[in-house]
Amino acid sequence: MRILLTEEKVNIPEGCIVTEKNKILTVSGPKGTETLDISHMLLSVDIEEDALYVRLWSARRKETPIVRTCASLINNLVVGCTKGFLYKVKAIYKHFPITMLIEDAGKTVIIKNFLGSKCDRVIKMRGSAIAKLGQEKDYLHIEGPNMQTVSQSAANICQKCVPKNKDLRVFLDGTFVVSKGTIDQ
Known part of the structure; x- marks a missing residue:
């Protein structure tokens, strides 16, 4: 019918x-x-x-x-x-402090010292999403007018910092999305 x-x-x-x-x-x-x-x-x-x-x-x-x-x-x-969309990502660690750097006017995020590793993790923002360091310590703000590109960029950052071959109940280090919403909130 x-x-x-x-x-x-x-x-x-x-x-x-x-x-x-x-x-x-x-x-x-x-x-x-x-x-x-x-x-x-x-x-x-x-x-x-x-x-x-x-x-x-x-x-x-x-x-x-x-x-x-x-x-x-x-x-x-x-x-x-x-209004614009805003995702807040926080780096959480126990022993080795995770350092986040912004390059290319907010189009590239570099994560250093994740679980003490020497290699840097480089994440490129998708589309019109731009990354900025937050006012608080260990916070990263991802904002832009397109919800799909902002949320995918935040997810890419979270997926790059997953402990491999370790017990996830013990090794809780990583980057996590803490809040999501509009910029005007």
Whole structure:
């Protein structure tokens, strides 16, 4: 059985501009500009004054969740371009102090002295994500307008600092995501 219309509404706040051309959405705001390519999705996107409607006509039950997924991706872009996303990563250690350095204007993070190792771990930020050292000791702030690139960059930092061939109940050293949210919070 087909569902005639599946629709989701995304509110567009003031100061945010959303344009669409050939199923490529461009969201501009005070924190930056991001694009989203939805040409592979069988959806129609209608932009009105203060809202954006994602519609799917005559779809089967298994095809309808793509509407909510697309609306969530667009909403994340709108929130990111107006407020920005912030992930806080903390280096936790018992004996060997972990040192985090920022290079290339926040595009590269270098982690030194993890479990006393001599080799440095180099992590590149994805997309528009930028890393900054936090005000507190051993904190790293990753921020940007795109939630996917910010969260993936934080996850890459956490995955680089996992103790190999050791008991994880004893060796608790590493980098961990402590908080996530928007910059304005």
